[in-house]
Amino acid sequence: MIEESKSGHTFHILVLDDEDPIVRAMTRVLRRMPEEWLDGNCQVHGYQDPDEALASLRDRSYDLIISDLRMPRMDGISFLRQTLAIQPDAMRIVISGQADLPTVMSAVNETQVFRFIDKPWNDTELQMGVAQALRNSLLQRENRRLADLVREQRSMISRHEEALRELEAESPGITQVKRDASGAILLDDSDFDED
């Protein structure tokens, strides 16, 4: 696949379906994702074999996992359950031609599926669903990054405060700066008493 050099983020999407033509058709649809819906481009990794897909999930980080439900070697729900253990942060979408209510419920409740898309899919619907999932995953990542940043900065602040307290204990008043009305620093003679 040609690595596109458009601006923005590259999203990694794993597509699993036991039929190769389906994987390829879906790859084509995602590759022509309208720019206005998604800032970035989609790199699709297609698999027909659930075990190979799982191996790849252990190998690289994905933003989105799209899976069929009915496959000969492993059913979609148990595949998604395993992806949840390997990459809990990736978004999950199910594409299926025959999803009954119990299957849908167990998919949503057990594997946190973001969206169900019917087979045959509507290209626009698929693109919108995927774009939304990717934006969500981006937001989640951004949230986590910001939360980490805040935590890091907090710990830095508390280290600073600690240092200040130690200084203050050593020489009381040293952390306080007195200023006059114009903002100039006032140095009191008493501050230099000890010298």
Add this chain to the structure above:
Amino acid sequence: MTAREEALAGAQSMSGDRVDSFDAEAVLETLPVSVVVLDAHGAPCQANAPARRLASVVHSDINQGLKNLVANSPLFIPGESDIEHKDCEDRYECHAEDGRALGVIRQWRVAGAAGNTSCTLRPIRAEDKAESAQASALDGKSTSERQSMIHAEKLATVGQLAAGMAHEINNPICYVQSNLGTLGDYLNKLFGLIELSEQLLRDSSVDAGERLQSFEQRKQADDYQLIAEDLPALLEESREGVERIRQIVQNLRDFSRMDPSENFRLFDIHRAIETTLEIVRSLSGGRVRFATYFQSLPLVECNPTELNQVFMNILVNASHAVDVDGAVEIHTSVLDGGNSISIRISDNGSGMDEATQARIFEPFFTTKEVGKGTGLGLSISYGIINKHGGRIGVESQVGQGTTFTITLPVRQEQSRLESS
């Protein structure tokens, strides 16, 4: 008085002059059960159409057949008072002239009547007699009844196949439709490039090098390279998808067709197997591996639609019997110096114990859940192979798998062709 006694009393009260006023014989003729009327000595004196048909199966001479039907009966004891043995019922095994077990006769006699005995035939169950359990429910049915029964069973099979079929058709529809959308997108980009090149060609104010450069830029932006590489694959995959749908629909139509006019003709058995195998493959959704080992066979004089149904029944059962790593093998070979052929269908599935094996050709016997099988598949298959003058047998071991062996004569006897 029970409801039945009431009804009987009613029937008896009518047996005065009112009975004479309508044609009792005509009424008897229309009954679906076999009715034999006995005279005072217990000999059959009158029989309706089902009874005559039954008798003709039992013996080539209908009168002898009728006698055989009621002969074993301990019911009729001449001279004894009717009150002594009210409404009596008896069951006994019924054999054809050649000693073949036909089934169990259920004979029923109404107290008081001169001798009306009703006989119904039901197939033998394993508990009746295990070794002769291969009676066909279709014996004694008229051709049209038989035809509609076979067709109903066939449609029931198709109904069970429908879910698998829907999945199978849905997938190609899915990618062909999506590929058409992509194709539209590609075409828009290509047309855009053509328009641009036309513009550039007309615009003589810019020198050739620049024009070429802006064309190249646009090509790059529109992923021209990618489209050029992908387009042939896209078309090929879509064409293959449509071909798959066509094939599935064709197979289904071949299979579900009821063609009463279709008769024995020379046919390639391998083609019949392949057609049916295609359908069963789609049902099993790739879960089962099917392998065929075909020896070169002569054309066989047969009814292909009926044989398709036999293969379908056995293959569907096989694909139900196997587990995740299921394998079904089909072997064909020539026997008997080219006078007959054999078809062996084996699976590595759950297998059957002997009690089950003894009953599989019985009508309405099924090990599947209620609603999952009609229990008619193999009994109809048995009837069909019988009609072809062939044999069908089964070997099975629990946990090991099951093998069905069908042998068919290459040419039909002239008499059989005429009777069918």
